[in-house]
Amino acid sequence: MADRVLVIGADAAGMSAASQALRSAKAAGRSLEVIAVDRGHWTSYSACGIPYWIAGDVPSPGALVARSPDEHRANGIDVRLVTEAVALDTDAGWVEVVDHAAGRTERIGYDELVIATGAAPVRPDVPGAGAAGIHGVQTLDDGAAVLESLARPPERAVVVGAGYIGLEMAEAMVRRGLAVTVVDRGEEPMNTLDPDLGTQVHAAMERMGIDVVTSAAVTAFETGPGGAVTAIVTDAGTYPADIVVLGTGVRPATGLARAAGLPLGPSGGLRTDDTQRVADGVWSAGDCVETWDRVRRDWVHVPLGTHANKQGRVLGTNLGGGQARFPGIVGTALTKVCDLELARTGLTEGDAVAAGLDHVAVTIESTTRSGYFPGTRPITVKMVAERPTGRLLGAQIVGRDGSAKRIDVCAMALWTELTVGELAMTDLAYAPPFSSVWDPVQIAARKAADRL
Structure with a gap:
């Protein structure tokens, strides 16, 4: 049998x-x-x-x-x-x-x-959290419910949470023509990045027309006569909403x-x-x-x-009778909001501090292509390395088109436990339409190695 x-x-x-x-x-x-x-x-x-x-x-x-x-x-x-x-x-x-x-x-x-x-999904445990028009985004049925709410159509959307799902849903609401407010209890959007890079994300979102409210905890949801959400109440103020999307994690x-x-x-x-x-x-x-x-x-x-x-x-x-092992992860993830790309892998500087690791952190500004090539866009790379070993601990990237997938180079360096000095000298591809002679990842690695 x-x-x-x-x-x-x-x-x-x-x-x-x-x-x-x-x-x-x-x-x-x-x-x-x-x-x-x-x-x-x-x-x-x-x-x-x-x-x-x-x-x-x-x-x-x-x-x-x-x-x-x-x-x-x-x-x-x-x-x-x-x-x-x-x-x-x-x-x-x-x-x-x-x-x-x-x-x-x-x-x-x-x-x-x-x-x-x-x-x-984590739902805020506050009055009104079960009101109509408040949506999680975890399943296809959840997505269908959001689209049904958008068919009315609403004019004002509030997204609770400025992590990956929050930013992606903020973009979706903007592209559907809604006025969008993003509320987050953190110091800056994207708490998986260090706050100095989160500040860049905050400024870029505001330029996109998204109202970003940080350091604000949700205390209640207000509802109208029909029981549908009409506003979100936080300790920083009250924000009208015809639809609310929860990006508060899972x-x-x-x-x-x-x-x-x-x-x-x-x-x-x-x-x-x-x-x-x-x-x-x-x-x-x-x-x-x-x-x-x-x-x-x-x-x-x-x-x-x-x-x-x-x-x-x-x-x-x-x-089934075979043999396999899962070797673990290094914490690599990326997303975008409109034309801004975000990525990270390994430890942030905050993570390194919390772990009590002796480290250096460097941040560089560069371009996605050779500076003289048409279409080049800005990119910021932050890199964290361990003292005195030089081992790469983590990297973060914020930039425009052509930025985020560079994080995979850093992920592979973490996977193989390269030092930043070794990463700086790896043989990465170069041509002006794709990169400068020194790729931004290698510029950051070289700067970290110099600091060490």
């Missing part, structure tokens, strides 16, 4: 794990029965693409779906949607699920369990795992080994787990689709 694998969560991590487990088992001459349950209506979609669907760059939600439920079923996975896991017993080996479409509850037994429950969705007594880290994410195993017969991957940070040398919660897909593949390989 085939072993039964039950997967809770049918997005990136869960379906990558399920698909890879079947492939790996087939290669090992094993037979698996794979069941995947999810409380939503979609499988294997790009949540990162939702702001661009709302902005109009992506024509439909279907364009964000990598593999449909029927495609997964054709590949041998029993996909059950609108089916919510509500209880788990790892000793007895069953999960209780509610099929909301059929109005039926049942217990599904398993031999191996994959928990890929993702993350849940936390691991591990309520089931916690109730079952599975090991969680300080963030609330599941703690796995490098094969993605949590305990005997239990595996996990994606936004619900903590991940080893190779630079910090500590566990962190970083919910990104890149990690979810890789961890799912590692999990599925091992579950």
Whole structure:
């Protein structure tokens, strides 16, 4: 009889794990029965693409779906949607699920369990937070709800949170012609950057016509006679709103795992080994787990689709009888707001200070192409290096077209533990339409090496 694998969560991590487990088992001459349950209506979609669907760059939600439920079923996975896991017993080996479409509850037994429950958006715990017109942006259904609200159409949008999703949704609202205010409790937008670079982001957003309110905590949402949101109240003032978008971050969705007594880290994410195993017969991957940070040398919660897909593949390989390891992360991410690109990897200067690391930090201004070449745009690179080893600790980039993807050079330098002196002398490509003779990343590395 085939072993039964039950997967809770049918997005990136869960379906990558399920698909890879079947492939790996087939290669090992094993037979698996794979069941995947999810409380939503979609499988294997790009949540990162939702702001661009709302902005109009992506024509439909279907364009964000990598593999449909029927495609997964054709590949041998029993996909059950609108089916919510509500209880788990790892000793007895069953999960209780509610099929909301059929109005039926049942217990599904398993031999191996994959928990890929993702993350849940953080909502401000203040009066009025449940009002109509206040939207999270976590699922395709969330995106559809935002578009439905935009059909009215509203005139004024307030985005709460100035992180990745907040900035991307601010751009989407601007491009749809709304007056946009972004409210954040931090000193500057993008708290994953140091404040000196956040200041550049703040100024650029204001030039785009976005009103940016920082150091402001939300205290309430005001509503009108019909119960829809009309304003957001903060300790810095009240801001009218016809629609509110929450970009206040997420936390691991591990309520089931916690109730079952599975090991969680300080963030609330599941703690796995490098094969993605949590305990005997239990595996996990994606936004619900903590991940080893190779630079910090500590566990962190970083919910990104890149990690979810890789961890799912590692999990599925091992579950199916193969061998794979997830080697960790270095904290690389990027985004844009209108024509301003932002990227970071590794530690910020603030992170280095908090960790008590002896370090140097340098910031350089350069151009994306040779200075004389048409179309060149400004770029700022900040780099942090360890004293006395010279090891690169992190980098941040803010600039215009052609800036952000340079962060990948820094990410690879972190991955291989290069010193800034070594990074400055690496053999990077050069031609005037793409870079100056010294790429901006190498200029920053050389300056850091000189400081050391």
